Amino acid sequence: MVDAPDGRPYRMRAVDRDLVEAAQRGDQSAFVDLVRLHGDRLFSIAQRILRDVDRAEDALQDALVIAWRDLPGLRDPDRFDAWIHRLLTNVCIAQARRERRRTTNLRLLPEDAPAAPDDLLSVADRDQLDRGFRRLSPNERAILVLHHFVGHTPSEIAEMLGLPPGTVRSRLHHAHRAMRAALEAEARASTVRESSA
């Protein structure tokens, strides 16, 4: 399990069943309370998959409106956590797919301000990770985020995305290799820079 940066356990808090049931009956204020309760976590997931704050915001809004629309069909209110996770992930995958088609031939540039250097990852490392991540398929991106950020196991991800567990594991493996290759490319470039300096 991974903890959020502010130290809160990242796994969903116990959902207030009353809020879900009230929202299912059409209580908009109850749904807004649910949004306030879970919005930060959902936004964080969307931003990690899409690597863009604005698109994450759009995806989250769309997912929440769909959730409102379809909430009466949720049979077990205690499954709200898993349900909203799945819904958001699928919206993000769909949006990433559309975005990927539009940007296939564009040079990818870092969109966020580079983070301060730390002992584990340099700015260049982060840039390479970002580029490597954007080259992954939307499904692979989601799988990486759900595994490394949210803390889901491959079996849980498989259930969430409706994929065989073996497929999730192989995509996770492929995504790891791709991300490692991105970092190694940066390491080689650094060596060349240093030797030519």
Place this chain on the structure above:
Amino acid sequence: MNERSDMDRVLRHWFADGPSEMPDRVVETVADRIGRQRQRRASRLPWRPYDMNSTIKIGTAIAAVFVLAVVGWNLLPGRPASSIGQPSSSPSPSATASQSPTPSPTPRSAQLVVQQKNIAWTADVPVGWVDNGWFLASSQGTESPTGIAVGAPGANYVPTDPCDGVGKNLDGQSVADVVAALEAREDLVVSNKVDTTLGGYSGTRVDIQAPADPSAYCGEDLFIIMAEPGGAGYHVEGPSETIQMWIVDVEGVPTVFQITSFAGTPPGDLAAAQQIVDSIVITPWS
């Protein structure tokens, strides 16, 4: 530390660095949008009919009255019981076809008459099947895990994006173009491509396997197989849907018929669906 755990650590570290608070405006925007969004109580209509013009509407209404009259006549008290489920006395071409020496093992209760943009078509309706106006469904319904349907989507444009429900009009394309567009879709598995005829028109038959989780592609949007701007088209209705598709050339227009089913669809329903397809009679508008 091995490479795997090292990569795990790098990714955890990298993902942890980023925004973790939802902007306040999201709450306001969502509150506003749900105020205008009704909650869904009923399931979606799975097949989307062609957006009919008034001529087709009138024709369809007449056809519907005709079908009701035939069914009603068969059900009248005093009619011999054996007449129910026997071929009707309709003078239509399909009725003629059903008078072949080999009796159909699935009793027929009525005829489906459909008018679409380039054709009218008829098919025999087995007992227990439901005429939905544009397609036939068994008593199992159309949805996963046991549903089945036979019909024509009324469209032949295969969008490259399964989430593109708008579609296009591509009147100039051929049967081969439609098959190629299906084969080009990475989200579909197309197999068993063979030459075929349906209703006397030649074309190609393929089997299509839709994804195990269509929502992984389009979220809560529909996963589209075919679509045209008028509203015609077809979207899958559940995980791992199988589509047996006939694409035949009707006077230069690739025209699509299909059986949609799932792994749990009863074999008897599949056999009945094939008989429906075999009974289809196509009449082009021109």
